[in-house]
Amino acid sequence: MNETKRVDPQPLAKIATGIEGFDDLSGGGLPRNRTTLVMGGPGSGKTVFSLQALVNAARQRGESGIFVAFEERGREIMANAATFDWGLPALAEKQLYILDAHLSPTVVQSGEFDLSGILAILKAKQEAMHAGWIVFDGIDVLLTLLRDPIVEMREIYRIRDWLADNELTAIITAKMDSQTSAVVNYGFMQFMVDCVIRFDRRLEYGVPAHRLQVTKYRGSDFASGEFPLSFGRSGIEVAAPEPPEIIHEASTExxxxxxxxxxxxxxxxxxxxxxxxxxxxxxxxxxxxxxxxxxxxxxxxxxxxxxxxxxxxxxxxxxxxxxxxxxxxxxxxxxxxxxxxxxxxxxxxxxxxxxxxxxxxxxxxxxxxxxxxxxxxxxxxxxxxxxxxxxxxxxxxxxxxxxxxxxxxxxxxxxxxxxxxxxxxxxxxxxxxxxxxxxxxxxxxxxxxxxxxxxxxxxxxxxxxxxxxxxxxxxxxxxxxxxxxxxWEKEAEENARQRQRQAEFEHKQRELEFAEADTRARIKALELDLQRQQAELALYTLDGEARVLSSSEREHELRRMRGADLVTRTEPAAIPSRGPVKPRDASGSGTRKKASQGE
Amino acid sequence: MRRKQIVQPSDPAAVATVVMRLYVAGGAPNSVQAIANLEAICQQHLKGNYQLEIVDVFEQPLRALADGVIVTPSLTKLSPLPAAQVVGNLSDQSKVLLALGLQGKTP
Structure with a gap:
């Protein structure tokens, strides 16, 4: 059984540039002890980028670096750097050495030359300052003097070998024609180095737009898009890509x-x-x-x-x-x-x-x-x-x-x-x-x-x-x-209407209260009448009875006084009839008459 | 690979001595070539009336640094003034002569 052990992939050692945004999009910075090629047209930010990486390494981690300026003079670089908050003059004394490698135009060229001399010088300087970084800024300026692509390539390989031997984190900048988007003679450099960054400056709607793109990063993931960059107080800032997943905490406050x-x-x-x-x-x-x-x-x-x-x-x-x-x-x-x-x-x-x-x-x-x-x-x-x-x-x-x-x-x-x-x-x-x-x-x-x-x-x-x-x-x-x-008018109108309604309501209420009181008063008066009438009635009844009693008593008294036998009071015979009393038979004959008539 | 001060006696009344310094990078082909080319020029045009110092950058890198050497080989004419600098393996003789101010002095 041939069992191969699974080995965890070793991530490529990277070294932070401290450049806002760039370390994010490159997943940690530049490849440590390797070479990075920075390409771009004039004024696209190559020099600032590389110098800034050196400044940050010196300021943040105390690492020393050498900046070899082939294109600009050392004092021009210092003047440009003074527009940023780097404090370059202080750093330049100990940790950051700027080598003015600008070949004076008065220098006569006779035949082929090479870089073995300067590399020997840089090696000595590196050892003296324990430098971990090196930048070759505008290497193309020097190499084009050779006027021979094959010789130029030879010198570039010389630099690469030298860098590999010396374990330096290196940045090489080279001009690139933004129209053809290729470094004329240095196409092969992109294969040689471990990381390639392209800088671009173009006009968009009349506004200069700076862009940066990592086109190659050996052995590492990187955000491959073009990212905008701008120049702030601390140098270049790159608008790094936002993480693909949105992780926002949702507060209920x-x-x-x-x-x-x-x-x-x-x-x-x-x-x-x-x-x-x-x-x-x-x-x-x-x-x-x-x-x-x-x-x-x-x-x-x-x-x-x-x-x-x-x-x-x-x-x-x-x-x-x-x-x-x-x-x-x-x-x-x-x-x-x-x-x-x-x-x-x-x-x-x-x-x-x-x-x-x-x-x-x-x-x-x-x-x-x-x-x-x-x-x-x-x-x-x-x-x-x-x-x-x-x-x-x-x-x-x-x-x-x-x-x-x-x-x-x-x-x-x-x-x-x-x-x-x-x-x-x-x-x-x-x-x-x-x-x-x-x-x-x-x-x-x-x-x-x-x-x-x-x-x-x-x-x-x-x-x-x-x-x-x-x-x-x-x-x-x-x-x-x-x-x-x-x-406002509507509000005022509404208020007035409200007040009017209120007044009307109160008026009606009062009216009803009066009516009620009136009715009550009338009820009271009628009740009084009623009581009076009841009382009168009672009095009258009493009077009547008293009269009846008194008349019967009087009659009784009268009879008693006349000496009549005490018959019942109810005997009506005692009461004299109105007409003359007729004999009985007369009345009987009348009845008979009627009867005979009926026969 | 360091040669210093090849001093040749000369006629002081005739021409001022040319003082030169050549920076080379060890045995690098261009450097070896430059030494040979320069010696030939000196032989031919200066007739021994010159002073040449050859500095090997591999041996004295910090001195070369202080002197502002960028590429090798590199020839500097220190005197008589004006000073001049020529880079390359000096294979183009006319350019070297022009820079050294020896143009037209060819016998």
């Missing part, structure tokens, strides 16, 4: 947007770490809303970054103070950092890199950008779109709660959906619009979307005053939304 009713509309405020987009036509108070959010963040004691484009920080602060938003105090305390960028002739990439640096320096928890759409001004929309996307992800990665404004011409949020297409990646989308009606222009606020939270579907009017922005209800009457004076 709510952050106030600064206006109470606005928070209520959002179901309690913005989520911490979320992104909010405010769109609107010019003058719809985007900046005011944004400023209010920034002020509120500062009042909570959170570090905040205010980025504005094409409007100075002072002007913004002055304007905001007119609506009761005070940012100056927070700028003084250092909580708030204002940055105003100019968008003309600057690509979106450069803005991104600048913002990245600002975020790194200021470490904000909240951030506003006003307006992000300005980034698309120069350098083409597709680049700006990609940058906007990356920017939002960058802020999410840093857990920054961000509010961004975007200028929209027109008034319908659905049709425009913003040129930068940030509306799809933003968590919350607020749209501000104008409603022009009866000689007035009023601001309306709507929440177009808000991810993961209940939110109001109502339109609110945004009212600005010295006390700051606030939201009020709008009236919708007859299918029309009323704002401004009309709303």
């Amino acid at each position: 709510r952050v106030s947007a600064g206006i109470e009713r606005f928070d209520a509309m959002l179901g309690g405020g913005l989520f911490r770490g979320s992104s909010t987009l405010i769109t609107g036509a010019p003058g719809t108070s985007k900046t005011t809303l944004i400023g209010k959010f920034a002020e509120t963040a500062c009042q909570r004691g959170e570090r905040t970054l205010f980025v504005s484009f094409d409007e100075g920080a002072d002007q913004i602060m002055r304007n905001l103070s007119s609506v009761g938003i005070d940012l100056q105090a927070h700028v003084r305390s250092g909580l708030l950092r204002m940055y105003s960028g100019r968008t003309e002739a600057r690509s979106a990439e450069e803005h991104l890199i600048k913002l990245r640096a600002l975020i790194r320096d200021h470490q904000p928890r909240c951030m506003v950008i006003d307006p992000l759409s300005a980034m698309a001004k120069a350098g083409g929309i597709s680049a700006a779109r990609a940058v906007a996307n990356r920017l939002i992800h960058l802020m999410k990665d840093s857990k920054i709660t961000v509010v961004i404004s975007a200028l929209i011409e027109g008034n319908d949020p659905q049709t425009e959906a913003t040129d930068l297409q940030i509306s799809t990646i933003a968590d919350t989308w607020i749209h501000l619009s104008y409603l022009v009606c009866s000689g007035e222009r009023n601001r309306a606020l709507t929440i177009v979307k808000s991810r993961g939270t209940w939110h109001s579907n109502q339109v609110r009017e945004l009212v600005l005053s010295e006390a700051g922005p606030m939201l009020t209800d709008v009236y919708s009457a007859g299918g029309e939304v009323l704002m401004g004076t009309l709303r």
Whole structure:
């Protein structure tokens, strides 16, 4: 049984360049103790890149390096490097040796030469300084003097062998014609070295765009796309690719947007770490809303970054103070950092890199950008779109709660959906619009979307005053939304109507109370009548009885007094009849008559 | 492989002595060639009225560094002024003569 043991792959040893973004896209930097070829046209950043790698190695890890300048003079390099925050003169004394290998034009060339001499010199220097890095900058300048491709190739192999023997991490830069995108005589160099980086500088929509691409990396993965780079204070910064997987923590903490009713509309405020987009036509108070959010963040004691484009920080602060938003105090305390960028002739990439640096320096928890759409001004929309996307992800990665404004011409949020297409990646989308009606222009606020939270579907009017922005209800009457004076009139009218209704109600109530009282009074009077009548009746009855009794008693008394026998009182015979008493037979004859008549 | 100061007596009244320094890289073919070419030129045109120092960069690299040597072989004329520098194996004799200011002095 032939069982081969599985061996873990040994990752290629790499050494960080310390160049922002590059170490990410190359998976750790340059191959350690190997040679990297940096190609590019003039002014594409080759020299800065290699010198910066050396500076960073010296500053961050105390590694020494030698920079062999074939193209520029040493003092030119020092002067150029002085525009960055490298502190090169201090480093140049001990850790970073710049060898001026620029061949003076007065030097006469007679016959073939080689590099064995300079390599011997460099070897001695390397040993003296224990250098781990070496850069051959503009090697082509020297080699083209040989005027023989075969000889040039021989010298390049000489350099390669020398580098391999000396275990140096090396960078060789060579000019490349960006039109043919090939180094004229050094095509084979790309096969010889372990890593090839191409630099490119071209004009995109009139704005110079710098790009970098790793085209070869022996034994290693690398991000193979073209990446934008820009020159900042610390040298080159590369916009490294974002990791393919989105890993954002979703916070449930709510952050106030600064206006109470606005928070209520959002179901309690913005989520911490979320992104909010405010769109609107010019003058719809985007900046005011944004400023209010920034002020509120500062009042909570959170570090905040205010980025504005094409409007100075002072002007913004002055304007905001007119609506009761005070940012100056927070700028003084250092909580708030204002940055105003100019968008003309600057690509979106450069803005991104600048913002990245600002975020790194200021470490904000909240951030506003006003307006992000300005980034698309120069350098083409597709680049700006990609940058906007990356920017939002960058802020999410840093857990920054961000509010961004975007200028929209027109008034319908659905049709425009913003040129930068940030509306799809933003968590919350607020749209501000104008409603022009009866000689007035009023601001309306709507929440177009808000991810993961209940939110109001109502339109609110945004009212600005010295006390700051606030939201009020709008009236919708007859299918029309009323704002401004009309709303005020409607409110007044409604109030008057309300008061009238109240008065009418009270009047009616009183009337009814009177009627009730009246009825009650009448009931009372009738009751009294009734009682009186009852009493009268009772009295009368009593009287009657008394009379009957007295008359019978009187008769009885009378009889007794006449001496008559005491017959029952009920004997009516005693009562005398009205007519004369007729004999019995007479009355009997009458009966008989009747009977005879009947016979 | 270091040769120093091949000094030849000369006629001081006639021409000023030419002082030169040649930097070579050990036994590298170009360096060997340069020495041979230079010696031939000196023989032919200076008639011994010259002073030549040959510096082997392999042996004195830091001196070569201080002197600003970039490629080898490299010839420097130190005097008489103006100073001149020629790089290469000196196979193009006319160029060397021009640089050394010996043009037209060929017998």
